[in-house]
Amino acid sequence: MKITHNYRRHTLIAAAALLSFVAGCKKEADESIDKTIENSATSVTATTGRTFTLVPDANGRLIIDNKNGTYKPGDIINLKGTFKAVFISNMSGTAAAPITFRNPAGVISYFGDPSWSGGGYPCALDFSNCHYIKLGSPNGKAYFVVNGSTSAAREAYFNIHLGNHTDNFEIYNLSINNGGTGIVAKTEPVKGDASTAYPNSTMYNLSIHGISVNNTRNEAMYLGHTATYWDLTAWVPYYGTTAGMTAGHTYVQPIKWNGVKIYSNTVSNSGLDGIQTSAMDNVEIYGNTVTNWATQHNSAHNGGILIGGRTTGTNTHDNIVRNGWGELCQFYGSGTAHIIKNNLFADNEGDGVSMRGAAGASVQFLNNTVANTKGNNLRINGYSGQTGRNIVNGNVFIAPVKGVGTIYSKYYIYLENGAVVTEGTGSLANYKFATVAKAGTSASSLYQITNKALTGGYTAGYVKKL
Numbered sequence: 001m002k003i004t005h006n007y008r009r010h011t012l013i014a015a016a017a018l019l020s021f022v023a024g025c026k027k028e029a030d031e032s033i034d035k036t037i038e039n040s041a042t043s044v045t046a047t048t049g050r051t052f053t054l055v056p057d058a059n060g061r062l063i064i065d066n067k068n069g070t071y072k073p074g075d076i077i078n079l080k081g082t083f084k085a086v087f088i089s090n091m092s093g094t095a096a097a098p099i100t101f102r103n104p105a106g107v108i109s110y111f112g113d114p115s116w117s118g119g120g121y122p123c124a125l126d127f128s129n130c131h132y133i134k135l136g137s138p139n140g141k142a143y144f145v146v147n148g149s150t151s152a153a154r155e156a157y158f159n160i161h162l163g164n165h166t167d168n169f170e171i172y173n174l175s176i177n178n179g180g181t182g183i184v185a186k187t188e189p190v191k192g193d194a195s196t197a198y199p200n201s202t203m204y205n206l207s208i209h210g211i212s213v214n215n216t217r218n219e220a221m222y223l224g225h226t227a228t229y230w231d232l233t234a235w236v237p238y239y240g241t242t243a244g245m246t247a248g249h250t251y252v253q254p255i256k257w258n259g260v261k262i263y264s265n266t267v268s269n270s271g272l273d274g275i276q277t278s279a280m281d282n283v284e285i286y287g288n289t290v291t292n293w294a295t296q297h298n299s300a301h302n303g304g305i306l307i308g309g310r311t312t313g314t315n316t317h318d319n320i321v322r323n324g325w326g327e328l329c330q331f332y333g334s335g336t337a338h339i340i341k342n343n344l345f346a347d348n349e350g351d352g353v354s355m356r357g358a359a360g361a362s363v364q365f366l367n368n369t370v371a372n373t374k375g376n377n378l379r380i381n382g383y384s385g386q387t388g389r390n391i392v393n394g395n396v397f398i399a400p401v402k403g404v405g406t407i408y409s410k411y412y413i414y415l416e417n418g419a420v421v422t423e424g425t426g427s428l429a430n431y432k433f434a435t436v437a438k439a440g441t442s443a444s445s446l447y448q449i450t451n452k453a454l455t456g457g458y459t460a461g462y463v464k465k466l
Contacts, residue, residue, distance in 0.1 A: 148179020278308025302326020362388025396461030
């Protein structure tokens, strides 16, 4: 059976838009009932009892436009073989019965085109206007493998792309290697389509867990639209005030995500940011390990974990971020409902944790360890509107400026442009050590303080959970 899919998509690269029309073939076989339990997904869901196994066409592609409803909520779709590109559009399950894309149980499936150097099919897996989808492996991330472009043009390649209102999406138990950007999840504004502008629409529920992302040229995860405004006339992002907008141009704000969880992932060797989020409400980032990010040494894109602009209601906890070039954690969120708690931020070549929020932003910064940073351990800048009172309690700050030379008090918590901090006392006190040796700890022990005599008998800083 032949299915043709014609559609428009936009790339991530600055002010460019890539218009791509694609068509392809697939083979399918109804394999009746498959009762494999997906114990690595977040919940047990209803199925139709229908399982399909799809393979790539002669060109290594699978293109499906499901506008006629061939695939139903609850269907399980096994992707078997080596796919250069999988492009899915108009595919929707329901909350109770999502559509599942996976490898056949016990069989490794491969996705992506390492030789891609431009032109059509710039993604390994692309989802457009898809809802209530689960993507991952019932066996483990070694069985669902995405190998992106390794060419000089790889910056324009997306390993996994969720676009055009795609939401209610779960990505789990898979591996991503190389390519430009590991996961891109955002909807581009479109002139004349009000549904692509805030606040007319919202994308709900994104879950990414149990995956590894390694050696991307750009961000490992690019989640949410980073532009404060989008200039539909010039087709460029705009980050200034409304007063500075160009007369005669049309500006919109991109739509936002609501309900995002990013957890238990391993991110390494990304050229730009590790985990980047923006334009989101109700975000939880936890249990991730991020190492060796910002390998391009681009100071404008260098956050290990980035809580970006237009974010509210964020909770970032129990992560390990270390051994990277840029800043360990960057915060640009809005409002007061933000928590950064029990994280290890260590061993980098910039400031440790940097905050520059907006709209009266404030953060509860609790029980973290920030250690061995090239610059300040914690830096808060009120210039863009982080003027609320930040609560900084129970943290351990170790060796700002790598513990070299005179360590001034301001190097532990550096405040500028009206930023305000309240530090706890007693059991909520922060502890500050000029060198790693004075903290009685080490990198190999995750900078945890085991000698409580050094912290007044209290537990302070990062504590690794079993």
